[in-house]
Structures are given as structure tokens and as C-alpha cells.
Amino acid sequence: MADSTIFDSTIELPMAELKQRAASLIGFERRFARVFANLKQLLAPDELKAWSTIHHGKLLPAIASLADRYPLVILAGDAGTGKTVSAEVIADRMVREMKKEGFFIKLSTRVRGEGLHGQMAQLVNDAFAQLKKLAGKDKLAFLLIDEADAIATSRATAQMHQEEKAAVNTLIQKIDETRELKGRTVVFMSTNRLHFLDEAIVRRAAIVMQFDRPDELERQELLEKELDGVSLTPKELAELVALTGPEVNTGIGYSFSDLRLRLVPEAIALAYPDKPLTFAALKEAVGNMQPSPPIQA
Numbered sequence: 355m356a357d358s359t360i361f362d363s364t365i366e367l368p369m370a371e372l373k374q375r376a377a378s379l380i381g382f383e384r385r386f387a388r389v390f391a392n393l394k395q396l397l398a399p400d401e402l403k404a405w406s407t408i409h410h411g412k413l414l415p416a417i418a419s420l421a422d423r424y425p426l427v428i429l430a431g432d433a434g435t436g437k438t439v440s441a442e443v444i445a446d447r448m449v450r451e452m453k454k455e456g457f458f459i460k461l462s463t464r465v466r467g468e469g470l471h472g473q474m475a476q477l478v479n480d481a482f483a484q485l486k487k488l489a490g491k492d493k494l495a496f497l498l499i500d501e502a503d504a505i506a507t508s509r510a511t512a513q514m515h516q517e518e519k520a521a522v523n524t525l526i527q528k529i530d531e532t533r534e535l536k537g538r539t540v541v542f543m544s545t546n547r548l549h550f551l552d553e554a555i556v557r558r559a560a561i562v563m564q565f566d567r568p569d570e571l572e573r574q575e576l577l578e579k580e581l582d583g584v585s586l587t588p589k590e591l592a593e594l595v596a597l598t599g600p601e602v603n604t605g606i607g608y609s610f611s612d613l614r615l616r617l618v619p620e621a622i623a624l625a626y627p628d629k630p631l632t633f634a635a636l637k638e639a640v641g642n643m644q645p646s647p648p649i650q651a
């Protein structure tokens with residue numbers, strides 16, 4: 355199968371645009387620090403061995419066990435909370451930190467709608483073959499299986515087709531094989547429904563990262579960043595933060611995506627082209643919309 359039908363694109367890392375995007379993400383540094391500390395153990399095992407020797411005078415048995423981990427990161431959480439964008443910027447930052455180059459490919463789940471149902475296992479095979487090919491001598495290769503629940507649904511699901519079960523089995527096998535690539539690949543899987551993912555896959559994840567809608571402080575930080583240059587008093591900003599929170603929105607607050615890609619553009623549309631963006635426009639925009647509904651468990 356031609357690469358173009360499986361992958362949305364192959365991005366070469368590092369990429370300037372992704373670095374910029376990282377700077378605009380609230381809470382990114384904290385998230386990255388955690389992933390990196392974990393994945394470094396897999397991607398740079400020699401450094402870990404050196405650390406063990408320096409600090410313990412020998413190779414700790416635990417170090418050998420670490421090599422049995424899988425370079426798999428699961429990104430789980432509600433819609434519009436930053437799973438897809440985080441996978442990309444984490445990969446970009448990782449190659450920068452490790453002073454390497456790399457590739458990032460994304461397995462498209464669009465194939466579902468293209469009548470390729472029975473070819474899912476083949477698709478998974480192709481994706482990992484491509485990953486292996488890209489993980490050249492000194493390069494890192496990242497694969498994002500976005501909305502992975504479309505492929506990696508628990509095999510315990512009663513109405514699952516044989517072909518789908520085969521795809522999950524293949525996926526597990528391929529994840530197992532990534533360990534042979536000795537720290538040159540990382541697989542990300544994103545999902546809105548962590549509990550739908552096959553248990554054997556979840557068990558293999560080195561990290562399961564939870565993504566949530568922004569809390570009060572995060573909403574404030576995001577609005578301050580996005581609206582830098584708009585004259586808002588602290589009281590007005592606080593009001594916008596409150597109006598977009600769960601308390602006044604039947605328990606569900608605005609997602610990062612709601613704030614950035616819906617609320618602010620809507621307010622700009624009210625002001626543009628002949629007025630500046632004001633608190634009044636932002637407040638009117640909030641009044642015109644509701645937070646996106648949460649993904650039903």
C-alpha cells in the first residue's frame with residue numbers, strides 16, 4: 355500500500371513550528387519533563403548504565419528490568435485537551451534535547467471510513483514497517499496512532515470482528531518488536547476512551563498521561579497568553595475565567611480547544627474589521643456558545 359494512504363504526513367524533526375507551538379501550550383514543561391525522564395531510560399540506556407555505575411558502583415539489577423519496558427506512551431482524555439498536539443511537540447522537544455534528528459508519522463484512523471475494515475492488521479503492519487525504516491542509524495522515529503480506540507479496542511468486546519481482533523494482535527506484536535529497535539522509536543497512542551483500549555496494550559505503556567479540561571488557573575493562563583495586547587482589567591479577566599468554568603456551565607468547563615479555537619475567534623469576529631477586541635465582545639461570545647460536550651464514557 356502506498357504510504358500516502360496510510361499516513362497523514364511524515365514530519366521531519368526538529369521543526370521550528372512545533373517549537374513555537376510548545377511555547378503556547380499551558381503546562382507543557384511539566385508534561386514534557388515527566389515523559390522525557392521516563393523515555394530517556396529507553397532511548398539512552400548507556401547514560402543510564404553510566405549513572406548506575408557512578409552512583410552505585412555497579413549496574414543495578416533494576417536497570418536490566420528497565421530495558422524490558424516498551425517505548426509506548428498513551429495519551430488519554432477528553433476531546434480538545436491537547437493529546438494530538440502534545441504528541442507532536444513532545445517528539446520535537448525530545449529530538450532537540452537528545453541533539454538528534456527524527457521523523458514523526460501519524461497513522462490515520464480515517465481508513466475506517468474507507469472500507470478498509472478488513473485490512474486493519476495490514477495497515478498496522480505497514481505503519482510499523484515504515485517506522486522501522488525511518489529509525490535509521492542515528493535518527494529517532496515517532497509513530498502516533500491517533501484515536502487509537504478505533505484500532506486497539508479491547509478484544510473482550512463481544513461484537514468484535516475476527517479482522518479487528520487480528521489487528522489488535524498485530525498491534526501488540528508490533529509494540530513488542532519495537533524493543534528490538536533499541537531506543538530509536540517511540541509509539542504514541544491517543545484515545546478519548548482509555549477503558550476501551552485492549553488491556554494488553556495499556557499494560558505495555560511506559561506512561562499513561564491523563565489530559566483534562568483546563569482548571570481555573572490554566573484558563574487564566576491561556577486567556578492571558580492568547581489575549582496579550584487586549585486591554586482587559588484583572589477583574590474582567592477573572593470574570594471570563596469564571597464564565598468559562600464548570601460551575602456556571604452545568605458541570606463541564608471549556609476545553610483548551612473551546613477557548614482557543616471557538617471562543618476567541620468568535621469574539622474577534624464580533625470586533626473585526628472596524629473595532630478593537632474588547633471585554634464586551636468576549637463576554638458576548640461566551641454568551642453565544644457552550645462548552646463542547648464531554649466524550650461519553
Ligand SMILES: Nc1ncnc2c1ncn2[C@@H]1O[C@H](COP(=O)(O)OP(=O)(O)OP(=O)(O)O)[C@@H](O)[C@H]1O
Binds near residue numbers: 381382435440612
Ligand atoms: N495545554 C494547552 N494549552 C493551550 N492550548 C491547548 C492545550 N492543549 C490543547 N490546546 C489547544 O486545543 C486544540 C486541540 O488540541 P488537540 O487537537 O491536541 O486535542 P485532542 O486532545 O487531540 O482532541 P481530540 O480528542 O478531539 O482529538 C489545539 O489547537 C491546541 O492549540
Ligand SMILES: [Mg+2]
Binds near residue numbers: 437438439500501544
Ligand atoms: Mg486529537
